[in-house]
Amino acid sequence: MCTAVSYKNRYFGRNLDFDRSFGESVVMTPRQFPFPEMGMETHHAILGMAHVSENYPLYYDGMNEKGLAMAGLLFSGNAVYQKPAEGKENIPSWAFIPWVLGQCESVLEAENLLKNLNLTDVPFRENLPPAALHWMIADRKRSIVVESTQEGLQVYENPVGVLTNNPPFPFHLKNLHQYLNLTAEEPENRFSEELQLQPFSRGMGAIGLPGDWSSVSRFIRSAFVRAHSVSEEGDGLRQFFHILGSVEQPRGCVHLGEGRQEVTLYSSCCDLERGIYYYQTYDRFGVTAAELFLSDLTGTALQITPLQKNADF
Template identity: 55%
Template sequence: MCTAAAFRSKDFYFGRTLDYEFSYGDQVVILPRSYPLHYLEQETQTRHYAMIGMACVMEDTPLFYDAVNEKGLAIAGLNFVGNACYHPHAPGKENIAQFELIPWLLSQCASVAEARKRLECMNILDTPFRPGLPAAQLHWLIADREGSLTVESVAEGLMIYENPVGVLTNNPPFPMQMQNLANYRHLSPDPVEATFGPGLSLPQYSRGMGALGLPGDLSSQSRFVRVAFTKLNSRCGESEEESVSQFFHILGSVDQQRGCCHLGEGKYEITLYTSCCNTDRGIYYYTTYDNHRIIGVDMHREDLEGGSLIRYAPVTKERIPIQNAPKGDGV
């Protein structure tokens, strides 16, 4: 279960939570312009846009959960179990495996508009990355500073939706998520007038009562409503520090704590990491479940003309400074 969002202040930011019960060995990965990208049915790309994101690297192949390219186009893949459906080879289409979709688009598309054109002639293959590792059932949020798309490969084919809220979670399919938002059209960040009945005086006994009814459970449909409301009503300054901090607060509204979602056999779903990328500057920020200190990796401090993956293991240990510690040991 995961949540992704796109957000604009002065710059454009994109990120997600990854909620699961264990990690596959995730790393912050920078893929430079000359790293060869091999595809099942497409020609190898030896020159392409550079990109940065969180990935599991297998057989020298980065399997990206989310990534942003040097042009500012961002993509995140989120679980879509039970609805995702991939297909066999389709003549006349660009046949791309599920695990190839993020690098395929980010390697050659500079905008959502360009990505949409490629998607319109795409077929997502049902071929697994390797035997014993079935294709993950996903749908995708694709965004730049001009807009967002949701992409879902279902039994009927590849569906491409304009996403006016710039948010995605998991099931149900995107049109149902948007329809469900209408059930919450009365929510407001402002105090609301009492309309219960004429002549009845009902006091507003607390701040925030305009948001009464905002769902607080961990289901994907409720998280969609909650993060959409939080994001669309979010206000912050334009500095990098204010914007990044606010983005983490937005996704913090759907953080999953160990113990609240029991999967059986002592396993619990938690927010393994939360990411926020400044797509204009190519800086990938993240926190992990046991490290709430925001860590950044700047892709432009690396050799983007190189031919080797650049990897950083996430910082997963909390460091809690004591403000009144002896000089040099505190905050």
Template identity: 50%
Template sequence: MCTALAYKTKDFYFGRTLDYESSYGEEIVITPRQYPFAFRNGAKCNEHYALIGMAHVAGGYPLYYEAVNEKGLGMAGLNFVGNACYGKEKEGKDNIASFELIPWILGQCSTVKEVRELLEKINVTNLAFHESFPVSPLHWLIADEKETITVEAVEEGLFVYDNPVGVLTNNPPFPQQMFQLNNYMHLSPKQPKNLFSERLKLQTYSRGMGALGLPGDLSSASRFVRAAFTKLNAIATQKEEDSVGQFFHIMGTVEQSKGCCEVKEGAYEYTIYTSCCNASKGIYYYTTYFNHQINAVDMHEEDLDGKKVVVYPVLQEETIHYQNKTQKD
């Protein structure tokens, strides 16, 4: 289960948590402009926008979990089990396998407006990358600095929804995620007033009581509400460090601790990593469950006209800064 987020201060930021019971060997991957993408529909793309994001590289091919391109467009795929439905190829459509959708869109679109036009021609197919890689049931958050959309391929067809909150979790389908916000319209960062009864002298007894009722469980429906409330009320200065730090604080409200969500006997879902990409500058920040230090990879420090993917390992070991450590043998 995961949460994805679009956030704007001076620059535009895009990122997600990856919550699962095991890692698939993900790495920070930069795909330069001349990496040759060969799509299953026979199309080849030898020149495209450069991408940076988290991916599992299989046989030299980047299977992106999420990425942004050099134009500032971001896209993340989140589990959508029980609802995602991909079909067979359709004549007259751009038949794109689900694992190809991120490079297909980010490789040629610079804005959400262009994505909308491209999606009108797309049919998401159920082809697997390899027989050892099962097809992942996903839906997607796509955003630039001006707008955000959610894309869902379900049994009834491919749907594109405006996403005014800039948040996506897993289930239920996005329209139902948005509808449930009606149940929380009373929440506020301000202290509540007594509307219960004029006959009772009720009063607040703690700070933060305006958010009483904000769901705190780990379900995707509750994480959507919690992330939306936090994001829409969080404030940050225009400084890069403040914006990045605030992004990670927002995502911290939906992080999962190992041991709290058992998915099968002895296996627990936890937040494997959290990412925050400054999409305006192409800087990919991340933390992991075992390393809370914010680490960064800048795509513009690499040769973006190259032909091979550039891979950086995810730093997993915790880094602790001692302010008064004495050297001891």
């Protein structure tokens, strides 16, 4: 399970929650790295988190040099990919992130690119079938959600700036209406004019805010925290990690059977203004940064940086 957030028209990132790592690294894909299966010999440079297999970056999330960001989140049971179709732009789901980030400078450009898209079920390799995902795409103005379902490719405006997992995105937007009474202010007595009821603790305006780790509850909680977050000038990055921290999964709270437990493997943040990718791993308090514009963007070879995972106190 995962949570993605955009914040302050500058920061975009996610928690990746799972029971095991797949050997992900921070990967910079330069402009001349070839993507022959997509017909892209040149493209925008990309920086983000990826599993590299056979010298190919299978991106989980990232941004490009133009300030467009994207993340794929688990969408099991609802994601449906199609067979290649004549007259369509047939892109395998595992190549979707570099296909968008490699060509587009904005969400608007991405929307136009999606109009003829057919996300296919072609596996990366026989032992690497397509992951069931949906995606959030964001720039410094707005964000959208892309879902490939039984009904076809769906593109939704995302006014909330948050995405989690199942159910499909329209459910999450509708479900928000149940929580319209929540507030960051001190609550008023609407129970009865005949009773002198007063709050006995700070924070009681948010009573009813879900506290579990289900995707539905994480959507509501992260949306509420994001909507009410306050950060001073220059402090948005720190606040962004606090937003993700509000839905972080501690080890031991979600059991998957056979001794497996879901945890937040890493939290990431793309600074879309400065081109910096920040991340924090579960076992390390410190935040590590990778700067896109300090790299050679014109090269042909992937630049792969292993994650810093050692304990940092």
